Amino acid sequence: MTASGARWHNWARSESVVPARVERPTGAAAVQRAVLAAARSGIRIKAVGAGHSFSGIALAPGVQLDLAWSGLVDVDEAAGRVTLAAGTHLHELPALLAPYGLALQNMGDVDRQTIAGATSTGTHGTGGGFAGLAAQIVAVTLVTGDGALLHVSESENSELLPAVRLGLGALGILVDLTVQCVPAYLLHAVDTPEPFEAVLDGYLERSASADHFEFYWFPHTETALTKTNTRLLARTGRAPLGRLNRWVDDELLANGLYRVTCAAGLVVPPLVPRVNRLADRLTGRRDFTDHSHRVFVTNRSVRFHEMEYALPRDAVPAALREVRALIQKRGWRLSFPLEVRSAAADDIWLSTGYGRDTGYIAVHKYFRENPRNYFADVEAIMRAHDGRPHWGKMHNLDADALRGLYPRFDDFLAVRDRLDPERRFTNRYLERVLGP
Ligand SMILES: Cc1cc2nc3c(=O)[nH]c(=O)nc-3n(C[C@H](O)[C@H](O)[C@H](O)COP(=O)(O)OP(=O)(O)OC[C@H]3O[C@@H](n4cnc5c(N)ncnc54)[C@H](O)[C@@H]3O)c2cc1C
Numbered sequence: 001m002t003a004s005g006a007r008w009h010n011w012a013r014s015e016s017v018v019p020a021r022v023e024r025p026t027g028a029a030a031v032q033r034a035v036l037a038a039a040r041s042g043i044r045i046k047a048v049g050a051g052h053s054f055s056g057i058a059l060a061p062g063v064q065l066d067l068a069w070s071g072l073v074d075v076d077e078a079a080g081r082v083t084l085a086a087g088t089h090l091h092e093l094p095a096l097l098a099p100y101g102l103a104l105q106n107m108g109d110v111d112r113q114t115i116a117g118a119t120s121t122g123t124h125g126t127g128g129g130f131a132g133l134a135a136q137i138v139a140v141t142l143v144t145g146d147g148a149l150l151h152v153s154e155s156e157n158s159e160l161l162p163a164v165r166l167g168l169g170a171l172g173i174l175v176d177l178t179v180q181c182v183p184a185y186l187l188h189a190v191d192t193p194e195p196f197e198a199v200l201d202g203y204l205e206r207s208a209s210a211d212h213f214e215f216y217w218f219p220h221t222e223t224a225l226t227k228t229n230t231r232l233l234a235r236t237g238r239a240p241l242g243r244l245n246r247w248v249d250d251e252l253l254a255n256g257l258y259r260v261t262c263a264a265g266l267v268v269p270p271l272v273p274r275v276n277r278l279a280d281r282l283t284g285r286r287d288f289t290d291h292s293h294r295v296f297v298t299n300r301s302v303r304f305h306e307m308e309y310a311l312p313r314d315a316v317p318a319a320l321r322e323v324r325a326l327i328q329k330r331g332w333r334l335s336f337p338l339e340v341r342s343a344a345a346d347d348i349w350l351s352t353g354y355g356r357d358t359g360y361i362a363v364h365k366y367f368r369e370n371p372r373n374y375f376a377d378v379e380a381i382m383r384a385h386d387g388r389p390h391w392g393k394m395h396n397l398d399a400d401a402l403r404g405l406y407p408r409f410d411d412f413l414a415v416r417d418r419l420d421p422e423r424r425f426t427n428r429y430l431e432r433v434l435g436p
Contacts, residue, residue: 008064010051011112012305013367014394019064026069028141028149028175035173036147038063038424045424047173049117050089052110053392054306056429057121057168065173067116072096073176080181081138086116086174094293101234102181106130106212107296109339116174121392122166122352124360125296126214126341128207128313131353134166135346136180142172145420153178162349162408163415168391170430171419186236187212187229187295192285199224200317207313207342207359212296216337217320219327225337229295240290304336307375308362308390309382310352313342316359322381323361332374336364349408352388362393391433399435 009016020043025031038045044062051058067087074083077100088096090104090111097103106125113123124132139153142164150172152160164171199215206213212229288295311319320340327334339362343353352358363378365371375394382389388405389395403409413434420426423436 008048008051008060010053010058012054012303014054014305015056015059017059017061017064019060020062022064022066024066024068028143031065031067031143031173031175032147032149034063034065035143035145035424039145039147039422044426045173046169046427047086047116049087049114049120050112052113052117053121054394055392056427057392058117059427059429061427067114067173070114074178075100080183081178082181083139083176083178084115085176086114088115089113090115090118091297094291097181097184100181101184103184103292104133104179105136105182106133107293108133109296109298110300111293111297115177115179117169117392119165119177120167120169120174122348122350122390123392124341124343124353125212126343126360127210127212128342128357129211129344131344131346131348132166132351134348134351137165137177138180139178140164141175141177142419143175144172145422145424149175150419160415160419162347163412166348166350166391168350168430168434170416170425170434172425184234185292186232186234186238186289187292188232188287188289189295190228190230190285190287192226192228193223194226196222196224199226200320203317203340203359204313214339214341216339217324218337219324219332219334231292232289236289238289238291240294241286241288303367304364305367305371305375305394306362306364307371307379307394308339308360309379309387309395310343310358310360310390311382311385311387313357313359315385316340316342316361319361319381319385319387323363323378326377326381330373330377334374335366338363349412350391350406352390354406354408360390361387362390398432402433 007016007018023034025034035045045065046060047065047067048058048060069085070088070092071085072082073085080102090113093104106127108123108125119134119137122132122134141149141151144150152164196217210228211231215224215226217224341360343358345355345357346353348354363375365374379396389397
């Protein structure tokens, strides 16, 4: 939370701003009053979630709205749908949903985000048969630029649904969101180091056949760590990782090793490949079964910068081979692995998965290192494969480039003209990616 007059930073420390004013409304009427007051004084207003976007999408130089209310607004048990206050964090969901035997259909790899922030940027997990979080949003209530309260669902203003489910924060202040959940389930997880070349060859088949397949490739090694999660009924027995085991794997090997590599890498870059090879040797096979959220989510305590591109899934192996050749050619020392995931096609206008089965390639850099050259050169490869950048992560595209990547881009802009004609909710990032 930011106090008025204090500087706000995003998680990655890549963006910051001193908002003119910070407000913490605790209900729809208070949000409406805040939007009308901002309009009267001619300043912009923007809701911020958990600040987990790497891009400047959440920056609010005018009024920053910190939606300080969370939790269940309504539950439709028969339909398996819950309506959540927009400021609800994903990590609150397991406890909120457990009494109804429900869970999110899929999740990304952290749960610190708010439901409104996560859906607004197209947050996704992995699974060739599962679209991103926005595809599970079946209704929203938002406050539009004129201070009106607008409900959008399959039966009310339904023509707006493909825009407001993933609206980049550009269409209004979300007050609540209704999520289509699924019956709670377990995941059987198998994590194994495998030869990178073989993983590339098998990526398309495994993305299609496994429920949730992803892999990490450590630059300067020939190894990929594959993660394959299979959905099981909740009544199947759990076989969770022991506490110590989880700590050793997640904290010590994942975050702890990065901490050492990143610190060493800043001082002695040639050490990085050696430490990466150590990571590669230490990362063993593990096999466990647990509640879905405990398997999807990991703890990220080492800060980094990230760019992620969504490609037509078929293009992923070739694009990755090009990235490997680029890293060799440039002689970079990279301490973070690349992460490769997949998602099913959807019909949400600004979704990175719009209209095509998708594969994701994410690159990371320790937050104290300058990512510019690495990300720009990888971005050129992604663009050559018709890649679409994640809205919440770093990239350099503008509205002209993005229009060519999204067939319904102008339809989205028409909704923006309708819901926010005065551009109350814009900021520099939105001006760049959507236009004035
Ligand atoms: C460590 C880490 C791991 C991550 N893992 C993944 C991952 O696995 N998959 C993935 O896809 N992404 C991932 N991300 C990116 C992240 O999910 C997105 O950037 C997400 O938007 C962050 O949510 P937030 O609540 O922090 O929103 P913020 O970053 O605070 O805001 C994002 C956007 O939502 C808008 N917004 C927030 N609340 C409202 C509201 N009430 N009404 C209207 N607009 C609103 C903001 O104005 C802004 O435009 C990760 C990020 C980090 C830092």
